[in-house]
Amino acid sequence: MTTEQQNREARLTDRVVASFDGTPDPRLRELMRSLTRHLHSFVREVRLTEEEWQRAIAFLTATGHITDDRRQEFILLSDVLGVSMQTVTVNNEAYGDATEATVFGPFFAAGSPAVEQGGDISGGAAGEPCWVSGTVTDTSGEPVPGARIEVWEADDDGFYDVQYDDDRVAARGHLFSDDAGAFRFWAITPTPYPIPHDGPVGRLLAATARSPMRASHLHFMVTAPGMRTLVTHIFVRGDALLDSDSVFGVRDSLVKDFTSCPPGTPTPDGRDLGGRGWSRVHFDIVLAPRSP
Known part of the structure; x- marks a missing residue:
């Protein structure tokens, strides 16, 4: 590349950057x-062709077309590029032994049903019963009573309730930690599943020989007055996908032991599971203080 060509490209970047100098905010x-600087740098580094630019525009257009109030393909794209996880990492700085955050994901839905301590969030979703217990404390070890614990997960078929067409509400719910900061509820044992891969993001993964599979996990969002909101998952120790999670959401500290209990094993609350096996997991949540 000639010096003149380099100068032309650099001058263009400078002009575009300068066009934003008067932005009030x-x-x-x-x-x-x-x-602008990063986009221009990318174009110049890879010597982007006009055909490649047109294909990129077509990809983004298709991503917009498939996005609706039930499916957010742009979040999915952000997830598989690791941008979602990097944003989470930047915005949740390490603080003492506070529980690490991870990606929110595209399947959260507001208005989940409330369950009591020991209640069942499954709502009839297919899957093996799982007893989940733990505590919510601050970084000094003090209990956090009344923390709202929002939980959601995919069913045994690999789908969240919002992916069905019948408006079901299943495998999601919320409860509150008790006076000692403790919580306990029934869910279903997490299993691996693919992110939606029948659209533009799926075609991108296929073209780059990447798997759409997510490691088995259970979502949590925990909120309490004066505390930083925690959005996280817990993952199943031993899952073969822990090192290849399609959205880069796994953190070592969030990998937990889901202990398998054979049929006939007494349950913690005396629940009769009709001869089914079940699992159990313990998850102690530590909340960081909210930034001033």
Whole structure:
């Protein structure tokens, strides 16, 4: 490449960056200037062709077309590129022994049913029963009573309730920690499943020889006054997909022992499972203080 060509490209980048100098909002100005520099740098580094640019625009257009109020393909794209996880990492700085955060995912739904301590969030979803217990404390070890614990997961067929067409509400719910910060409920044992891969993101994964599979996990969102909101999962120790989770959500500290209990094993609350096997897991949650 000639020096003149390099100068032409650099001058263009400088002109576009300068076009945002008058942006009144300083944060928006910073974002747009930096985004421009990085995008131009990418185009110049890979020597992007016009055909490749057109294919990228077609990809983004298709991503928009498949997105609706039940499916968020742009979040899925952010997830598989690791952008979601990097954003989580940047915005949840390490604080003492606070529980690590991970990706929110595209399948959360507001308005989940409330369950009492020891209740069942499965709502009839297919899967092996799983007893989940733990505590919510702050980083000094003090219990956090009344923390809202929101939980959701895929069923044994690999689908969240919002992926069905019948408006079912299943495998999600919320409860509150007791006066000692403890919680306990029935869920279903997490199993691996693929992220939706029948759209543009799936085609991208196929073209790059990447799997759409997610490691087995159970979602949590925990909120309490004065505490930083925690969005996290717990993962099943021994899952073969822990090192290849399609959205890079696994953290070593979140891998837990899901102990398998054969049929006939007494349950913690005396529940009769009709001869089925079940599992159990313990998850102690530590919340960081909210930033001032």
